[in-house]
Amino acid sequence: MTVYEETVGVEDIIVYKDVHKWFGNFHVLRGITTTIKRGEVVVVFGPSGSGKSTFIRTINRLEEHQRGDITVDGIAMTNDTRNIDTIRRDVGMVFQSFNLFPHLNVMSNITLAPTKVRKIPAKQAEMLAMELLERVGIPEQADKFPAELSGGQQQRVAIARALAMQPKIMLFDEPTSALDPEMIKEVLDVMHELASSGMTMIVITHEMGFAREVADRMMMFDEGIIVEDGPPAQIFDAPQEERTKLFLSQIL
Amino acid sequence: MSTDSRIITASVLPPPRSVTGIGGWIRVNLVNTWFNIGLTTVFGFILVVALWYGLKWVFFDADWRVIGTLGGRIIIGQYNVEAACPGRDCFWRPQAGLLLVMVLLGMAWSVSGGGLTKRIAVLFAGALVACAFLPYGLDKMGLDVRLLFAANVPALALGWAIARHTRLGTVSWIAVLAFCTFILILVLLRGIPGVPYLKPVSVLYWGGLMLNLLLAVVGIGLSLPIGITLALGRSSRLKVVNLLCVTFIETFRGVPLITLLFMSQVLVPLAFPENFPQNSLVRAAIIITLFSSAYMAENIRGGLQSLHPGQGEAARALGLPVWQTTLFISLPQAIRNVIPAIVGQFISLFKDTSLVYIIGMLDVVEMSRAFIQGNPEYLASAKEVFVFLAAVFWVFTFTMSHVSRRVEQHLGVGKR
Ligand SMILES: Nc1ncnc2c1ncn2[C@@H]1O[C@H](COP(=O)(O)OP(=O)(O)OP(=O)(O)O)[C@@H](O)[C@H]1O
Ligand SMILES: [Mg+2]
Numbered sequence: 121m122t123v124y125e126e127t128v129g130v131e132d133i134i135v136y137k138d139v140h141k142w143f144g145n146f147h148v149l150r151g152i153t154t155t156i157k158r159g160e161v162v163v164v165f166g167p168s169g170s171g172k173s174t175f176i177r178t179i180n181r182l183e184e185h186q187r188g189d190i191t192v193d194g195i196a197m198t199n200d201t202r203n204i205d206t207i208r209r210d211v212g213m214v215f216q217s218f219n220l221f222p223h224l225n226v227m228s229n230i231t232l233a234p235t236k237v238r239k240i241p242a243k244q245a246e247m248l249a250m251e252l253l254e255r256v257g258i259p260e261q262a263d264k265f266p267a268e269l270s271g272g273q274q275q276r277v278a279i280a281r282a283l284a285m286q287p288k289i290m291l292f293d294e295p296t297s298a299l300d301p302e303m304i305k306e307v308l309d310v311m312h313e314l315a316s317s318g319m320t321m322i323v324i325t326h327e328m329g330f331a332r333e334v335a336d337r338m339m340m341f342d343e344g345i346i347v348e349d350g351p352p353a354q355i356f357d358a359p360q361e362e363r364t365k366l367f368l369s370q371i372l
Numbered sequence: 373m374s375t376d377s378r379i380i381t382a383s384v385l386p387p388p389r390s391v392t393g394i395g396g397w398i399r400v401n402l403v404n405t406w407f408n409i410g411l412t413t414v415f416g417f418i419l420v421v422a423l424w425y426g427l428k429w430v431f432f433d434a435d436w437r438v439i440g441t442l443g444g445r446i447i448i449g450q451y452n453v454e455a456a457c458p459g460r461d462c463f464w465r466p467q468a469g470l471l472l473v474m475v476l477l478g479m480a481w482s483v484s485g486g487g488l489t490k491r492i493a494v495l496f497a498g499a500l501v502a503c504a505f506l507p508y509g510l511d512k513m514g515l516d517v518r519l520l521f522a523a524n525v526p527a528l529a530l531g532w533a534i535a536r537h538t539r540l541g542t543v544s545w546i547a548v549l550a551f552c553t554f555i556l557i558l559v560l561l562r563g564i565p566g567v568p569y570l571k572p573v574s575v576l577y578w579g580g581l582m583l584n585l586l587l588a589v590v591g592i593g594l595s596l597p598i599g600i601t602l603a604l605g606r607s608s609r610l611k612v613v614n615l616l617c618v619t620f621i622e623t624f625r626g627v628p629l630i631t632l633l634f635m636s637q638v639l640v641p642l643a644f645p646e647n648f649p650q651n652s653l654v655r656a657a658i659i660i661t662l663f664s665s666a667y668m669a670e671n672i673r674g675g676l677q678s679l680h681p682g683q684g685e686a687a688r689a690l691g692l693p694v695w696q697t698t699l700f701i702s703l704p705q706a707i708r709n710v711i712p713a714i715v716g717q718f719i720s721l722f723k724d725t726s727l728v729y730i731i732g733m734l735d736v737v738e739m740s741r742a743f744i745q746g747n748p749e750y751l752a753s754a755k756e757v758f759v760f761l762a763a764v765f766w767v768f769t770f771t772m773s774h775v776s777r778r779v780e781q782h783l784g785v786g787k788r
């Protein structure tokens with residue numbers, strides 16, 4: 121066994137080693153070290169401004185880190201754009217505000233990246249898109265434009281769009297916090313199904329019911345560090361850190 | 373239980389009479405408050421007086437014979453005078469060009485499936501066919517000219533049939549054919565030395581509405597892509613590119629078009645090799661295009677800035693490279709957001725083509741002005757001439773804004 125395999129096992133899909141990030145003088149991520157395994161579902165939570173979004177956005181280089189090492193599926197996150205492109209192809213992302221392309225209909229939103237980036241033939245991409253739309257429960261909306269859909273439907277299209285690239289990892293940045301209460305469940309159900317299919321998922325959310333039921337691990341962020349990291353049973357029933365206890369008491 | 377029964381008995385009712393129909397519209401919009409009653413009265417009065425005197429002048433006082441005397445010069449300027457075309461048999465070339473445009477229009481009608489394109493095609497073809505029956509003597513307007521005018525309707529039908537029954541009936545083919553047609557028209561108008569029936573006609577003699585339209589088509593066709601390039605360059609992080617674009621844009625926006633045209637007489641000859649086909653037409657086309665591109669660039673940049681940053685993030689997260697993000701995500705949205713400004717720029721470009729008089733070209737306005745000046749017996753008819761010209765320009769610009777509104781509605785599907 122080489123040293124490499126000891127530290128980065130094949131089942132480790134995301135490896136962070138002492139990762140730091142600054143916005144100007146503001147130290148947002150202050151040394152993140154963690155390893156996420158293939159198929160793991162990780163829920164990230166913590167107070168506003170603690171760096172949760174910044175953390176998951178460094179996984180696909182929407183934000184650049186300034187110190188430390190990030191490895192995604194065996195590929196080192198360097199300034200080499202080829203590495204970045206490869207990583208982005210394998211990492212899907214779902215945003216709080218959906219960010220669907222308003223000038224394209226649902227079908228084109230989903231098929232754009234597969235046909236342009238993965239160079240899949242249009243027919244095949246459309247078939248895949250229909251499968252995904254059925255999976256997220258809205259096959260009848262394929263020809264509509266994003267503005268003609270409800271928030272919950274838009275977010276499900278966004279999930280289908282990300283899945284169409286056949287990613288190995290899915291990132292969710294507060295996917296339900298812009299939704300009306302009655303639509304939250306339909307999105308969480310899709311995510312639940314995705315998790316049970318074995319997808320590696322990192323989800324920022326304060327839906328603690330979802331976390332308890334679906335997460336393998338939970339990470340509590342505060343002031344740019346991971347304060348506590350453990351299975352939901354530990355986080356909810358026996359939190360080790362004062363800050364976790366305090367935060368959970370405020371939101372539960 | 374009682375609430376349930378109320379829901380069941382609630383029925384669909386028509387809106388109250390007071391808000392429907394013309395009467396309803398007037399009640400709601402014109403006379404709903406005392407202030408509006410006042411406004412309506414004042415403006416109604418002004419409207420009636422203006423209409424009364426305006427129509428009275430148009431139908432009774434004005435002497436429109438001057439337009440008849442100007443005749444074909446309104447459309448082609450001096451293209452067919454003896455000096456330009458010995459034998460005066462070149463009139464068919466602009467007319468043939470027009471027929472080609474009609475074929476394209478017919479194809480567009482077929483592809484768009486009627487609606488606005490159909491109305492525009494029918495109106496323009498109708499107007500041209502009407503020209504075939506103008507009450508001139510046959511010595512002034514020969515049968516050949518009349519036939520070529522009348523051929524516009526068959527040309528329209530031909531285009532329609534081509535698009536309907538061949539593989540050329542797609543938007544991309546029409547775009548390609550439009551480009552080829554434009555080049556063909558230029559060759560047709562310019563002529564080829566040594567070829568019978570196509571003896572060269574110096575661009576010095578190109579004029580009239582034909583000149584305005586040619587310049588406008590070049591300007592519109594080129595200023596959009598150049599403007600997009602400049603806008604992207606101005607948003608570029610490469611300092612050199614950025615600086616070049618900013619300098620270009622600010623230079624061309626900072627100087628009046630008329631000054632640029634004047635300077636072009638001196639500057640453009642310096643910028644090109646000596647054997648480059650230089651003439652005032654090319655110079656005017658270049659200056660008008662660049663001037664309009666600078667404004668276009670700022671319009672597009674405004675559109676790019678109005679985009680939600682999440683759009684770029686989503687595209688990047690999907691792995692789209694920068695150029696594809698620009699091409700498929702940013703530009704379509706940016707352009708859609710600023711269509712009114714873009715069409716405004718097209719309209720202003722079209723009107724500005726009149727300024728080429730400053731470098732000695734006889735566009736439709738200068739043509740008419742020079743005619744009046746050269747024929748003092750028509751001095752009294754100057755009013756009629758300029759009212760007529762205003763109407764001609766208005767027809768074209770109105771068509772443009774009408775098309776733009778339709779395009780906006782069409783692209784507005786799914787707008788947030
Ligand atoms: N582009 C930026 N430039 C400067 N500061 C930023 C930028 N993005 C985020 N920040 C700051 O970094 C800090 C962490 O932001 P981040 O979005 O990661 O927090 P978060 O934990 O996701 O919070 P929330 O729950 O509100 O989404 C915040 O104080 C924020 O103001
Ligand atoms: Mg956040």
